[in-house]
Amino acid sequence: MNPLATIGRFAIAFLQRIGAVAFFASRAVSHCVRPPFYLRHVGLQMMEIGYYSLPVVGMTALFTGMVLALQSYTGFARFSAEGAVATVVVVSITRELGPVIAGLMVAGRIGASMAAEIGTMRVTEQIDALHTLSTNPMKYLVAPRIIAGAAMLPLLVLVADIIGVFGGYIVGVYKLDFNAGTYLKQTFDYLEVMDVVSGLVKASVFGFIISLMGCYHGYNSDGGAQGVGRATTNAVVSASILILVFNYGITEIFFSGR
Amino acid sequence: MATPKISIRGLKKRFGSKIVLDGVDLDIGVAESVVVIGGSGTGKSVLLKCILGLLEPEDGSIKIDGQEVVGMRGREREAINTKFGMLFQSAALFDSMRVWENVAFGLIAAQKLPKAEAKKIAIEKLGQVGLPPQTGELYPAELSGGMKKRVGLARAIATQPEIIFFDEPTTGLDPIMSDVINDLIVECVHVLGASALSITHDMASCRKIANRVAMLYQGKIIWDGPVAQIDHSNNPFVDQFIHGRAEGPIRMQIPV
Numbered sequence: 001m002n003p004l005a006t007i008g009r010f011a012i013a014f015l016q017r018i019g020a021v022a023f024f025a026s027r028a029v030s031h032c033v034r035p036p037f038y039l040r041h042v043g044l045q046m047m048e049i050g051y052y053s054l055p056v057v058g059m060t061a062l063f064t065g066m067v068l069a070l071q072s073y074t075g076f077a078r079f080s081a082e083g084a085v086a087t088v089v090v091v092s093i094t095r096e097l098g099p100v101i102a103g104l105m106v107a108g109r110i111g112a113s114m115a116a117e118i119g120t121m122r123v124t125e126q127i128d129a130l131h132t133l134s135t136n137p138m139k140y141l142v143a144p145r146i147i148a149g150a151a152m153l154p155l156l157v158l159v160a161d162i163i164g165v166f167g168g169y170i171v172g173v174y175k176l177d178f179n180a181g182t183y184l185k186q187t188f189d190y191l192e193v194m195d196v197v198s199g200l201v202k203a204s205v206f207g208f209i210i211s212l213m214g215c216y217h218g219y220n221s222d223g224g225a226q227g228v229g230r231a232t233t234n235a236v237v238s239a240s241i242l243i244l245v246f247n248y249g250i251t252e253i254f255f256s257g258r
Numbered sequence: 259m260a261t262p263k264i265s266i267r268g269l270k271k272r273f274g275s276k277i278v279l280d281g282v283d284l285d286i287g288v289a290e291s292v293v294v295i296g297g298s299g300t301g302k303s304v305l306l307k308c309i310l311g312l313l314e315p316e317d318g319s320i321k322i323d324g325q326e327v328v329g330m331r332g333r334e335r336e337a338i339n340t341k342f343g344m345l346f347q348s349a350a351l352f353d354s355m356r357v358w359e360n361v362a363f364g365l366i367a368a369q370k371l372p373k374a375e376a377k378k379i380a381i382e383k384l385g386q387v388g389l390p391p392q393t394g395e396l397y398p399a400e401l402s403g404g405m406k407k408r409v410g411l412a413r414a415i416a417t418q419p420e421i422i423f424f425d426e427p428t429t430g431l432d433p434i435m436s437d438v439i440n441d442l443i444v445e446c447v448h449v450l451g452a453s454a455l456s457i458t459h460d461m462a463s464c465r466k467i468a469n470r471v472a473m474l475y476q477g478k479i480i481w482d483g484p485v486a487q488i489d490h491s492n493n494p495f496v497d498q499f500i501h502g503r504a505e506g507p508i509r510m511q512i513p514v
Contacts, residue, residue: 125350128312132344134336134368
C-alpha cells in the first residue's frame with residue numbers, strides 16, 4: 001500500500017469530518033435564532049443539563065478543591081509559601097478546574113445521553129417521522145439542546161466554583177489549621193473579575209461543544225444498536241478532546257497578553 | 259387526463275458507486291392506491307425517501323400536484339409535507355410521548371390546534387383504528403407490534419393527508435394481524451379519499467390494498483399494471499416474484 005495515499009486519505013477524511021461538523025453547527029445555530037422556538041423543550045433540556053448534573057458536578061468540584069488545597073500546601077511548603085494556598089485554590093478553580101471539570105463531567109453525562117437518545121431516534125426512523133409530521137428535527141431536537149447547553153453550563157460552573165473554593169476552605173481551615181478569616185480574606189483579595197468571567201465564557205463554549213457533539217453524532221448514527229453505541233462513544237470522546245483544546249485556546253485569548 | 263397526485267420521471271439515486279434508482283417513472287393518480295413491489299434492497303425505501311424529501315436524488319423530477327419538489331427546502335418543503343402521512347415499517351412512534359400525543363403530534367405541529375382539541379381528534383382516530391380511548395394514555399413501549407402499527411396508522415391519518423405512504427405495513431406481523439392492518443389501510447384510505455403509495459414484498463397485502471401494482475427491479479419500474487392483471491403479466495420477473503420462486507431471471511444479489 002502506498003503510504004502517501006494512506007496519509008492523503010486520512011487527511012481528506014479528517015477535513016471532510018471537520019467540514020461536516022462545521023456545516024451541522026451552522027445549521028444548528030441558524031435554527032437556534034429563527035422561530036418557531038420549542039421553549040418547553042429548551043426548559044426540559046435546561047433541567048436535564050443544569051439541575052440534574054448538580055450532584056455530579058458538585059461532588060467533583062468539592063473534592064477537586066479539597067485536593068488542590070492539600071497538594072498546593074505540601075508543594076508550597078517546600079519554599080515556605082504556604083500562605084498562597086487560598087489564592088492558588090480560587091484562581092485555579094475559577095479559571096481552569098471549575099469549567100474543565102464541570103465540562104468533562106457533563107460531557108460524560110449529557111453528551112452520551114443526547115447521542116444515545118437522538119441516535120436511537122435516527123435508527124428507529126423517529127427523525128424521519130418528524131419530517132413527515134412537518135417538524136424540522138434540527139429545530140425540534142437539536143436547537144433546544146444547543147441553547148440549553150450553552151446557557152446552563154455557566155450557571156453550573158458558577159456553582160462548581162463556589163463549591164470548589166469551599167472544598168479548599170474546609171481542608172485549609174480544618175486540616176491545615178489556617179485561620180478561617182485569613183483564608184477567606186486571601187481568597188477574595190487576589191481574585192479578579194476576569195478570573196471568573198473567563199471561566200464562565202469557557203463554560204458556555206464547552207456547553208455548546210457538548211450539545212453539538214452529542215447531537216451531531218446521534219443525528220448521523222447508523223447501523224442499529226452498534227451504531228448508537230459508537231455514536232455515544234464518539235460524542236463523549238470528541239467533546240472531551242474539544243473541551244481541552246478550546247480550553248487552551250480561550251485561555252490564550254484571555255491571558256496571553258499578561 | 260387530470261394531473262396525477264404524484265408524478266415521478268427519470269428519478270436517479272446512487273450511494274457511492276452503487277446505483278439504486280436508475281430512472282424511475284411512476285404516476286399515482288388522485289385517490290389511487292399504488293403498491294410498489296420488489297425484493298429486499300431494490301431501492302423501494304429509497305424511492306419513498308426521495309419523495310418525502312429525506313434523500314436528495316441525483317437526477318429526475320418528482321411533482322406533487324404538478325409542483326416540482328426536487329431541490330425544495332425549508333418552509334416550502336414543510337408545506338408540501340403537510341400533504342403527506344406516513345406509516346413507517348417499525349411504526350417509528352416517539353417513545354418519549356404518550357400514544358395520544360403521538361397521534362396528535364401532526365395536528366399540534368402543523369395545524370396549530372390547541373392541545374385539548376388535538377387530543378379529542380387523536381382519541382377519535384384511535385377509535386377508527388380499533389383502539390379504545392384508554393390506549394391513548396399508554397407509552398409506545400407498552401404496546402404490542404400490531405398495536406404500534408395501528409397507532410402509527412392513526413398518526414398517519416390524523417392530519418387528513420392527501421397522500422399516505424405505507425412502508426412495508428405488514429412486516430413483522432402475524433398473518434391475521436396483517437390482514438386486519440390491510441383492512442384498516444383500505445378503509446382509512448377510502449374514508450379520506452387519499453392517494454396511497456405503499457411498498458411491500460408481502461403479496462397478500464399487495465393484492466388487498468393495491469389498485470395498481472408496479473414492480474421495481476434493478477433501479478427501474480419493469481412492470482406496471484392493474485392488480486387484477488398481475489397474474490397474467492407475461493413478465494417472467496413479476497411471475498417469479500409473486501410466486502416467490504428461487505429459480506428464475508431474478509438472481510438474489512449478495513452484496514460484497
